[in-house]
Amino acid sequence: MSLKVIVTGADGQLAQCIKGLYKSHQKAIHFIFVSKDELDITDQNNLGNYFKDHSFDYCINCAAYTNVDGAEDDPETAFLINAEAVGYLAEACQRNKVVLIHLSTDYVFDGTKNEAYTIHDQPNPINVYGASKLEGELKIKEHLEKYYxxxxxxLYSDHGKNFLKTIIRxxxxxxxxxxxxxxxxSPTSCYELARFIFFIIISGDLNFGIYHFGTTNSTNWFEFAKRIASYFPSYDGSRIKGVSNFPSRAKRPAxxxxxxxxxxxIYDRIDSWENSLDKLMKKMLSKQ
Ligand SMILES: NC(=O)c1ccc[n+]([C@@H]2O[C@H](COP(=O)([O-])OP(=O)(O)OC[C@H]3O[C@@H](n4cnc5c(N)ncnc54)[C@H](OP(=O)(O)O)[C@@H]3O)[C@@H](O)[C@H]2O)c1
Known part of the structure; x- marks a missing residue:
C-alpha cells in the first residue's frame, strides 16, 4: 500500500517543486496537495476536522509567511502563520498519528558564528521572520513526538518569488x-530540498528531530547573482556591483x-550550489 502524504501551502515554490518530482514516486507515495484556499492552517477547527476526516502518514508543511521584510511591519500575521498555526498542525498530527515534516530557516541564527551552523548551535533570531519560525519549531517540539x-x-526555483527569478527578470x-x-x-534549489524530503519519507526510519539541509559550499548574494548572469551572455556582467549594504526593513544574519x-x-546527494544552479538553469533555458 502506498504512503499518503498531505502537502500544505501547495501554491508555494517548494510545494510546486515537490509536485514536479512527484510523478517519479507515484507508486510508492500518494500525495494530496492543498493550497491556502483549500486548507488554511490558521483555522484550527477546520484543520482539526480535516485531519480527523482524512488519514495521512506524513504531512509536509510548506505553508508559511515568508516575506522577511513584511514580517517586520506585520509580526502578528507572521507569528500566527509561522508559529501558532504550526502548533495547531502539530496537535492535529499528534492526535491522528501523522509524522510532520516541517520547514524552518537559517534565519533562526544571528549570523555571528564564523563557521557553518550545526543543529547543536543555539538559535538567536535577529528579525521577526526568524523569531516566528523559531517559535514554530518550539510549538512542534511541545506538541508532537514524530517530526522532522x-x-x-x-531557497530558489523556477516557481513563485525568489532571488533567482528576480535577478533573471x-x-x-x-x-x-x-x-x-x-x-x-547556501543558495539552495527547492528541487534538491524536495529530493531530500522524498528520501526522508522513503527511508521511513530516520531519527526524528532537526536537520540542516543546504549545499556542500557557500557563497554571497553578489557571487550568486554573477553566476546567474553568466547564463545570459548578452548581459555585461561588470554591471553587477557588490555592495556592503542594501536598505531593507529586516536585519539579516551576516x-x-x-x-x-x-x-x-545518511544522504550522499548533497551538491555544490553551483552544480545545483547549473541543473536548474539548463532546465529553465531549455524551455525557452
Ligand atoms: N524562501 C526561502 O528562501 C526560504 C528559506 C529558508 C526556509 N524557508 C522555508 O521553507 C518553506 C517553504 O518556503 P517557500 O519559499 O516555498 O514559501 P512560499 O513560496 O512563500 O510558499 C508558502 C505558501 O504558504 C501559503 N500560505 C500562507 N499562509 C498560509 C496559511 N495560513 N495556510 C496555508 N497556506 C498558507 C502561501 O500562500 P500565499 O502566498 O497565498 O500567502 C504560499 O503559497 C517555508 O516554511 C519557509 O519558511 C524558505
Missing amino acids: IIRASW KLEMNEDLNIVDTQLG NSVLSTKEIES
Missing part, C-alpha cells in the same frame, strides 16, 4: 544591479550557512 524539522536557506530588462556581498549563505555534515553520513 528541516532548516533550509536561500532584471537581467532580461538589462538593469544595472547592486547586490550585497557581505552576507554568507553568516547563515547551515552545516550539512550531520546529514552527509
Whole structure:
C-alpha cells in the first residue's frame, strides 16, 4: 500500500517543486496537495476536522509567511502563520498519528558564528521572520513526538518569488544591479530540498528531530547573482556591483550557512550550489 502524504501551502515554490518530482514516486507515495484556499492552517477547527476526516502518514508543511521584510511591519500575521498555526498542525498530527515534516530557516541564527551552523548551535533570531519560525519549531517540539524539522536557506526555483527569478527578470530588462556581498549563505534549489524530503519519507526510519539541509559550499548574494548572469551572455556582467549594504526593513544574519555534515553520513546527494544552479538553469533555458 502506498504512503499518503498531505502537502500544505501547495501554491508555494517548494510545494510546486515537490509536485514536479512527484510523478517519479507515484507508486510508492500518494500525495494530496492543498493550497491556502483549500486548507488554511490558521483555522484550527477546520484543520482539526480535516485531519480527523482524512488519514495521512506524513504531512509536509510548506505553508508559511515568508516575506522577511513584511514580517517586520506585520509580526502578528507572521507569528500566527509561522508559529501558532504550526502548533495547531502539530496537535492535529499528534492526535491522528501523522509524522510532520516541517520547514524552518537559517534565519533562526544571528549570523555571528564564523563557521557553518550545526543543529547543536543555539538559535538567536535577529528579525521577526526568524523569531516566528523559531517559535514554530518550539510549538512542534511541545506538541508532537514524530517530526522532522528541516532548516533550509536561500531557497530558489523556477516557481513563485525568489532571488533567482528576480535577478533573471532584471537581467532580461538589462538593469544595472547592486547586490550585497557581505552576507554568507547556501543558495539552495527547492528541487534538491524536495529530493531530500522524498528520501526522508522513503527511508521511513530516520531519527526524528532537526536537520540542516543546504549545499556542500557557500557563497554571497553578489557571487550568486554573477553566476546567474553568466547564463545570459548578452548581459555585461561588470554591471553587477557588490555592495556592503542594501536598505531593507529586516536585519539579516551576516553568516547563515547551515552545516550539512550531520546529514552527509545518511544522504550522499548533497551538491555544490553551483552544480545545483547549473541543473536548474539548463532546465529553465531549455524551455525557452
Ligand atoms: N524562501 C526561502 O528562501 C526560504 C528559506 C529558508 C526556509 N524557508 C522555508 O521553507 C518553506 C517553504 O518556503 P517557500 O519559499 O516555498 O514559501 P512560499 O513560496 O512563500 O510558499 C508558502 C505558501 O504558504 C501559503 N500560505 C500562507 N499562509 C498560509 C496559511 N495560513 N495556510 C496555508 N497556506 C498558507 C502561501 O500562500 P500565499 O502566498 O497565498 O500567502 C504560499 O503559497 C517555508 O516554511 C519557509 O519558511 C524558505
